[in-house]
Amino acid sequence: MTTNVQNAVSGVVNAHIAAIATHVPEAVLDNATLAALYPEWPAEKIFDKTGIATRHIAGPAETALDLGVAASEKLFTQAAISRDDIDFLIFCTQAPDYVLPTSACVMQDRLKLNNGIGALDINLGCSGFVYGLSLAAGLIAAGLASAVLLVTADTYSKYIHLQDKSVRTLFGDGAAATLIRRNDAGDTGSIGPFEFGTDGGGAHQLIVEGGGFRTPRSAETATETIDKSGNVRSRDHLYMNGGAVLNFTLKRVPEVVARLTGKMNLQLEAFDKVILHQANKFLLDSLQKKLGLGDDAMPRRYADIGNTVSSSIPFVLEDIAEQRRFPPGRHMLVGFGVGLSWAACSVSF
Structure with missing residues (x-):
């Protein structure tokens, strides 16, 4: 069998994660602040139980889309790729800006990506990066894309009641922009x-x-x-x-x-x-x-x-x-x- 056929059978795609950039909002929620709200949970207990000392919280007018755009802008600054090279955008979030339209379409415009690309949202949470990576790899394996921008961003803080320590102590807001590229000569990743x-x-x-x-x-x-x-x-x-x-x-x-x-x-x-x-x-x-x-x-x-x-x-x-x-x-x-x-x-x- 040829290498491409062998890879298709094995599920291995000749593509690689080329770059990652992350972003968190400015506001920080620390354990001391939470302990003042939950007297039975001192800051040391929160840390011992969760391993978390601080988390970043999106502002009232700051959305997951905003965080994703900021992470993507960092990626374009750091990585050796032009915006024009992106041929598919996948945005994974459970906190979209709108019921419709698709947030990825808005992100395409905000990032000034070209109009000849595909763009879609996937509504998935904690497993979303792996699922999004599979979609990006599948697009590349099928010859439908060569450079996919996978953006993950969530603002769970907007869903959490201020007096619910069971989840408020755990979740922080943040975003990541991941570039997945088809392997060219000299690339060895998979x-x-x-x-x-x-x-x-x-x-x-x-x-x-x-x-x-x-x-x-x-x-x-x-x-x-x-x-x-x-x-x-x-x-x-x-x-x-x-x-x-x-x-x-x-x-x-x-x-x-x-x-x-x-x-x-x-x-x-x-x-x-x-x-x-x-x-x-x-x-x-x-x-x-x-x-x-x-x-x-x-x-x-x-x-x-x-x-x-x-x-x-x-x-x-x-x-x-x-x-x-x-x-x-x-x-x-x-x-x-x-x-x-x-x-x-x-x-x-």
Whole structure:
């Protein structure tokens, strides 16, 4: 078989992650501020439980689209690529500017990308980067694109009740712009294969129920309740069943890791880094123990930015890059969360 056919069969795409740039809003929410609101949770307890010291919060008029544009502008400043070279734009967010039009179309204009490109949104959260990477790789493998701009951005803070410590301590707002390019002569990176999973039966475990057409916002959905832990929220706010999400994660992540290593006929030790969605310290500690990984094999980035949802994996990737260049190696990326949804893939540099 030719190399292209072999790669198609194996799920490996001759493309690579060429550059990543990230952006966070200016405002910072620290543990001392949260502790003043939740006297039973001192700042030290918040940090010990979550591993998070600070998180960045979008301003009242600052949207996920704004954060994504800022990250993309950084990428164009740092990376050796012209805006005219981009031939597809994918924007992953769960906080769009409008019901319609597609935010990616607005972003195309804001970034002054040419009119001859495709642009679309994907509504996915914690697994969104891996899913978006699969779409970008698929476009390149099909010969439909050669340079894809994948932008991830979320502003979960806008969904969170100020008196809900169960989620306000975890989530931070942020964005990442990732350039995925077809391999040319001399390029050695690859993307894939991928493994995916979905369990919509668990959708209610991590949800903003009010605001869509199934449950339009109303006086009823805006009615606030207090749970047994003292967290205040309404159906218009973000709700997370932490125990159920933890159990889902500890079951599904090892499964998808095993499926990917099995598909590649490799042991987990063959991967230089295993980069997981950066949910929080407790959850990642549990997964690290369950997967049998050492500290060096599982890099982390949440202490200063919190859980940035779809952008958490590219924040880690940016951290392991040296002078904006990725060191050679094979890494596994694993996203999991809202949906319920999960995905894993291999990337090589």
